[in-house]
Amino acid sequence: MRQEVDKSMKFQSTDDYVATDDLTVAVNAAVTLERPLLVKGEPGTGKTELARQVSQSLGLRMIEWNVKSTTRAQQGLYEYDAVSRLRDSQLGDARVHDVKNYIRKGKLWQAFEAEEKVVLLIDEVDKADIEFPNDLLQELDKMEFFVYETGETISARHRPIVIITSNNEKELPDAFLRRCFFHYIRFPDPETLRKIVEVHHPGIKDALLTAALTQFYDIREQAGLKKKPSTSEVLDWLKLLLAEDMTAADLKSSGTSALPKLHGALLKNEQDVHLFERLAFMARSGR
Known part of the structure; x- marks a missing residue:
């Protein structure tokens, strides 16, 4: 069965979705x-x-x-x-x-x-x-x-x-x-992820977003991580950070703790939580 293709039918990004x-x-x-x-x-x-x-x-x-x-x-x-x-x-x-x-x-x-x-x-x-x-x-x-x-x-x-x-x-x-x-679908680069965040959390302060995304990508790149946090999870995490009225300074105030604030939105199994706890312990031991 063949039908004429509607050449005017073109997909593009919507107000709710950033398509590369x-x-x-x-x-x-x-x-x-x-x-x-x-x-x-x-x-x-x-x-x-x-x-x-x-x-x-x-x-x-x-x-x-x-x-x-x-x-x-x-x-x-x-x-x-x-x-x-x-x-x-x-x-x-x-x-x-x-x-x-x-x-x-x-x-x-x-x-x-x-x-x-x-x-x-x-x-x-x-x-x-x-x-x-x-x-x-x-x-x-x-x-x-x-x-x-x-x-x-x-x-x-x-x-x-x-x-x-x-x-x-x-x-x-x-x-x-x-x-x-x-x-x-490759995982979005920081610039694309910023656009995605703006769609879901318009008006988020640039300092908070920069600090959050820096921490987020650091977590994703951590060697030994069993499950890397996804786009949907970083959106949930940012929603929690905004609900708790956290600032960029709050995110950076973990001291020697390697666990991010409200890490339950990003780390979804005990192995990954233990990994970051071990990193925190090693950081404290090395002071």
């Missing part, structure tokens, strides 16, 4: 090629939020399919509830004569039958079984699938913009990768 130039190019390339956009990056870099912002920027409705470890590709198409139909037949329910009463439409079906073009987010595809992406190849290629129980073929009325996210937890099949336009 390379990310903007990747989104628009995927839209032009009519291929799924596969977005990878460490957790918290805005992969899921990207789909929401593409939806907002292009004025399209979004359909979200959150993938779990137990998710099967078939669930994205439809599920047939044979057990309920058997039970209803035993009870003499008239609904049993129409098999459509026992078919639950999946997210792909909903996207395919939409009256208008939509954004379809397949979120965290790498959480599912390794065969999950391969099981969707034909449907994403042809934009149609067959319903065996009713004998009908469901074809997309308007080809959706498909955005697929991955946290890189497992390798994806080559056949699947060949069908996608790929983009890796």
Whole structure:
């Protein structure tokens, strides 16, 4: 199924989302090629939020399919509830004569039958079984699938913009990768992160932001860190700093403590907390 691409449909940064130039190019390339956009990056870099912002920027409705470890590709198409139909037949329910009463439409079906073009987010595809992406190849290629129980073929009325996210937890099949336009969201540099912070915390004092980001990047670059804090976590941390009315001087007043103020927003496991406690101990011992 081929449809004319709307060349005026261009994604760009929104008031709520700072998109880098390379990310903007990747989104628009995927839209032009009519291929799924596969977005990878460490957790918290805005992969899921990207789909929401593409939806907002292009004025399209979004359909979200959150993938779990137990998710099967078939669930994205439809599920047939044979057990309920058997039970209803035993009870003499008239609904049993129409098999459509026992078919639950999946997210792909909903996207395919939409009256208008939509954004379809397949979120965290790498959480599912390794065969999950391969099981969707034909449907994403042809934009149609067959319903065996009713004998009908469901074809997309308007080809959706498909955005697929991955946290890189497992390798994806080559056949699947060949069908996608790929983009890796790199962790933002300080200048870009400043712009992101301004969106979420407008008017934050420059001295506080400079001190906070300096400390934040120092933490991320610390050798031996098990989980580096993400963009979403630094935004939470700054929200707490503002709520506590902290200043740049407060952030610098840790003395020999290597733990940042309100570190629970940034360090999310005991190993990393212990790492910074050991650094603090070594700093005190070396005085």
